[in-house]
Amino acid sequence: MLKKKGFKGILMLSMVAMLAFAAACGNNTGGNAETENTGTTNNATNAPTEAAKLSGEIKVDGSSTVFPLTEAAAEEFNKEHADVRVPVGVSGTGGGFKQFCAGEIAIADASRPIKDEEATACKDAGIEYTELTVAFDGLSVVVSKDNDFIDHLTVEELNKIFVTGSTVATWKDVRDTFPAEPIVMFSPGADSGTYDYFNEAILDKAGIRNDKAISFSEDDNALVQGVSGSKYGIGYFGFAYFEENQDKLKVVPVDGGAGAITPTTETIKDGSYAPLSRPLFIYVNNKELERPEVKEFVKYYINNIGPLAGEVGYVALPDEQYATEAAKIQ
Known part of the structure; x- marks a missing residue:
């Protein structure tokens, strides 16, 4: 009897040990899979987390x-x-x-x-x-919405208006058919790339006049206000600022030698708005x-x-x- 009981005890202990071993193996396998899954999940999660950490x-x-x-x-x-x-x-x-x-x-x-x-x-x-x-961009020459006499300007006329040393004072000095009213000019300041580009493309680097007839500002919104507030004003800046303010400004077609061209998305992209596309x-x-x-x-x-x-x-x-x-x- 004692021998039978001992054998049964040993058998039971062996079965328990085998079950424990199987469970451990199952847990290890599950654990590895879980670890791999967790790793994969973490990697997927880490991508946006890493991006979000930019500061x-x-x-x-x-x-x-x-x-x-x-x-x-x-x-x-x-x-x-x-x-x-x-x-x-x-x-x-x-x-x-x-x-x-x-x-x-x-x-x-x-x-x-x-x-x-x-x-x-x-x-x-x-x-x-x-x-x-x-x-x-198409550097845009603009006048007030109230301006009813300008339909276009040539590069030569723009040069005559803005070039340093110019003696032009009225619109009639620019073109005989224009009114004998004083020109009020507005320009970006000398630190502006727009100033530099206009000086190069229109004035052949001669420089922009600096007298009482012209106002300078690095703020394009100030230029918009200046031109829109004067029937006889004229200024220039990037195409985006004209589009944003076309309810109070009129863009001037420019004749660079191939006829008067209005700045538009198409004429700027294809380069026909010359010489002011940039x-x-x-x-x-x-x-x-x-x-x-x-x-x-x-x-x-x-x-x-x-x-x-x-x-x-x-x-x-x-x-x-x-x-x-x-x-x-x-």
């Missing part, structure tokens, strides 16, 4: 013309990366490059290419950069581009600015050109 500040300054583009890109980017701040200033293209070459900002908005002296300043400061073309740029400090938030913002900018350009009054580049610009970031 910091990306300082941008420069062209008031490029400002609407960069502001739009920053606002959309911020919806996905709420912890990244992208303040955008409007000190003008020249003002932006001064800060950029001093290492004070990560990105410079520019409505013209960087000048040789600005590039030298950056080089002397040890700042390497990448130039990215983001959209096209590319717009951002310049990125390469050292800053090593920061993940800066790199992600710039990638987002180039990959999304095409549709945004149309929304804020500019003309998108061809898709293949955006692909070329995106490749520069890599």
Whole structure:
């Protein structure tokens, strides 16, 4: 009896041990699968979590013309990366490059290419950069909605009005059929890329007059108010600002030698609005581009600015050109 009981006890202990071993194996298998599943789940979860962890500040300054583009890109980017701040200033293209070459900002908005002296300043400061073309613009000559006598102006007439040393005082001095009323001029300031482009394209770099007949401002909205408030006023700025204020402004078709052309999305894109169609740029400090938030913002900018350009009054580049610009970031 004792032997039978001992055998049964041993048998029961063996069965318990086998069951425990099987359970342990089952748990290990389940545990590995669970670990793998958990790992997979964590990896899937980590992708947006890592993206959400982007934070910091990306300082941008420069062209008031490029400002609407960069502001739009920053606002959309911020919806996905709420912890990244992208303040955008409007000190003008020249003002932006001064800060950029001093290492004070990560990105410079520019409505013209960087000048040789600005590039030298950056080089002397040890700042390497990448130039990215983001959209096209048509620099627009505008007058008040109340102006009922201008149907177009030639490049020569614009030169006569704005060039330094000009003695033109009334509209009749520009064209005999115009009224003998004083011309009131409005222009971006000398730090503006728009000023530089107009000076080059219309005035052959002779310079813009600086007398009591003309007012300067880096704020395009101030120029809009000045021109719209004077029947005999005239000014110029980016196409987006005209589109935004076309209820109170009239755009002037410009004859560059092939007939009077009105700036539109089509004429700007195909270059027929000459000589006032121009590319717009951002310049990125390469050292800053090593920061993940800066790199992600710039990638987002180039990959999304095409549709945004149309929304804020500019003309998108061809898709293949955006692909070329995106490749520069890599």
